[in-house]
Amino acid sequence: MQPRSYHVITFGCQMNVHDSAWLGAALEARGFARAELADAEVVIINTCSVREKPEQKVMSALGRVRQATGGDGRVLVAVAGCVAQQLGAELFDRSPQVRLVAGSDGIAQAPLAIERLLAEPQARLALCAFTEAFPEKEGAPRRNGGPSALVTIMQGCDNFCAYCIVPFTRGRQKSRATPAILEECRERLAEGASEITLLGQNVNAFGRDKTGDGTSFFRLLEQVAALPGLRRLRYVTPHPKDMGPGDVAAFGSLPTLCPRLHLPLQAGSDAVLARMRRRYDSAGFLRLVEDLRAVRPDLALSTDLIVGFPGETEQDFQATLDMMEACGFMSSFSFCYSDRPGAAATRFPDKLPPEVQHERLQRLQALQDRLGQRWLDARAGQETTLLIEGRSPRKETAAQDRAEVSAVSCEDWQGRDPYGVPVHVPLPAGVNHTGSFIPVRIVEAKRHSLVGRTLPDSRA
Numbered sequence: 254m255q256p257r258s259y260h261v262i263t264f265g266c267q268m269n270v271h272d273s274a275w276l277g278a279a280l281e282a283r284g285f286a287r288a289e290l291a292d293a294e295v296v297i298i299n300t301c302s303v304r305e306k307p308e309q310k311v312m313s314a315l316g317r318v319r320q321a322t323g324g325d326g327r328v329l330v331a332v333a334g335c336v337a338q339q340l341g342a343e344l345f346d347r348s349p350q351v352r353l354v355a356g357s358d359g360i361a362q363a364p365l366a367i368e369r370l371l372a373e374p375q376a377r378l379a380l381c382a383f384t385e386a387f388p389e390k391e392g393a394p395r396r397n398g399g400p401s402a403l404v405t406i407m408q409g410c411d412n413f414c415a416y417c418i419v420p421f422t423r424g425r426q427k428s429r430a431t432p433a434i435l436e437e438c439r440e441r442l443a444e445g446a447s448e449i450t451l452l453g454q455n456v457n458a459f460g461r462d463k464t465g466d467g468t469s470f471f472r473l474l475e476q477v478a479a480l481p482g483l484r485r486l487r488y489v490t491p492h493p494k495d496m497g498p499g500d501v502a503a504f505g506s507l508p509t510l511c512p513r514l515h516l517p518l519q520a521g522s523d524a525v526l527a528r529m530r531r532r533y534d535s536a537g538f539l540r541l542v543e544d545l546r547a548v549r550p551d552l553a554l555s556t557d558l559i560v561g562f563p564g565e566t567e568q569d570f571q572a573t574l575d576m577m578e579a580c581g582f583m584s585s586f587s588f589c590y591s592d593r594p595g596a597a598a599t600r601f602p603d604k605l606p607p608e609v610q611h612e613r614l615q616r617l618q619a620l621q622d623r624l625g626q627r628w629l630d631a632r633a634g635q636e637t638t639l640l641i642e643g644r645s646p647r648k649e650t651a652a653q654d655r656a657e658v659s660a661v662s663c664e665d666w667q668g669r670d671p672y673g674v675p676v677h678v679p680l681p682a683g684v685n686h687t688g689s690f691i692p693v694r695i696v697e698a699k700r701h702s703l704v705g706r707t708l709p710d711s712r713a
């Protein structure tokens with residue numbers, strides 16, 4: 254008998270990518286096989302509402318699905334994630350082909366619901382209630398075969414930043430039980446992962462909610478860092494206001510904790526930060542950066558920035574540029590502010606004209622390019638260790654290096670250094686290097702990546 258087939262379309266953040274990987278793995282455990290869109294019996298769109306025009310993106314994805322699958326009702330179409338949470342059963346009216354709507358907590362029941370809907374072709378189901386407990390997902394998420402694993406430690410957020418709808422779409426903060434987290438980490442390590450990234454909307458607040466089991470984020474980090482087989486530990490996303498002394502000290506005391514932190518600043522002006530309800534000011538953020546660099550001088554910082562928040566003056570914007578310089582961010586995600594239905598800032602006066610926002614965004618991104626290039630250029634000549642992820646997508650990488658490496662024929666591979674930067678390196682051909690740790694010297698900085706050459710003792 255032909256296995257039933259599925260296709261997942263994913264929008265958004267790492268948490269969504271992780272949820273989609275789990276959905277795929279859970280369906281495969283139930284006998285489904287992954288297929289191209291046009292051939293799938295079940296199509297799931299896993300949505301995100303953080304970026305611009307989320308509803309339009311979902312509706313146009315539904316249009317593409319209808320076109321690719323013929324729109325004759327033979328395909329079970331499901332919408333999951335944040336937009337599903339927001340729109341709920343309204344999606345059934347807006348797109349008659351949709352038969353399952355699974356919000357943020359409902360995803361955990363989606364595989365079972367899909368089986369039920371396949372057995373009952375006339376039925377439709379909306380799973381949009383928030384659960385009291387952390388919604389544990391059955392079975393193991395797929396690691397996509399790579400050496401790095403993502404492990405969710407919490408879901409939702411209690412912060413209600415004025416521009417954000419995560420507390421409405423993902424719900425209030427729920428921490429996962431520490432034993433379940435450690436168990437999943439052990440499983441991933443036993444499968445061959447050597448790097449783990451802990452995921453959550455506000456990881457430093459881990460444990461500080463109704464479902465917390467008394468373990469703080471720092472104590473969780475210590476326990477994960479102590480797991481045999483773990484070589485690299487990362488986490489995303491921290492909130493500056495919740496980073497306590499233990500979280501800072503961990504960068505000095507836990508050797509496996511990588512020297513890279515994505516620390517969202519959002520804006521440099523205290524007035525804007527207050528209107529955003531971020532609950533820190535620029536001086537507090539700078540103190541935190543100083544404290545972090547005191548324990549880990551080589552810590553690489555990246556950030557998120559919102560340009561043109563309602564009421565942002567040119568002076569406010571300049572304060573953001575000043576903070577970028579002062580913190581020396583090696584990269585950033587930056588966006589023009591836009592309303593998210595339901596978020597408090599939609600009601601704020603003094604919205605900025607798009608042309609002012611875009612002009613500021615361009616200036617900000619030009620500064621980020623300079624800061625990023627300065628950081629990459631400073632890496633030239635340094636020795637580091639790469640965790641190899643796969644073949645390099647760049648064809649021309651280090652042709653000169655390849656000639657220098659040796660008489661053995663080489664292919665270009667890509668790995669990441671402890672700072673999370675992609676590094677291209679020629680390695681002996683005919684061997685699968687994925688998952689290997691390779692010591693290299695950085696020989697060249699490109700625009701968003703580096704080129705390395707293996708050190709003599711690591712050449713095969």
Ligand code: SF4
Pocket residue numbers: 410411412413414417418419420454455492
């Ligand atoms: S901390 Fe603020 S921006 Fe981040 S998820 Fe929570 S509400 Fe949204």
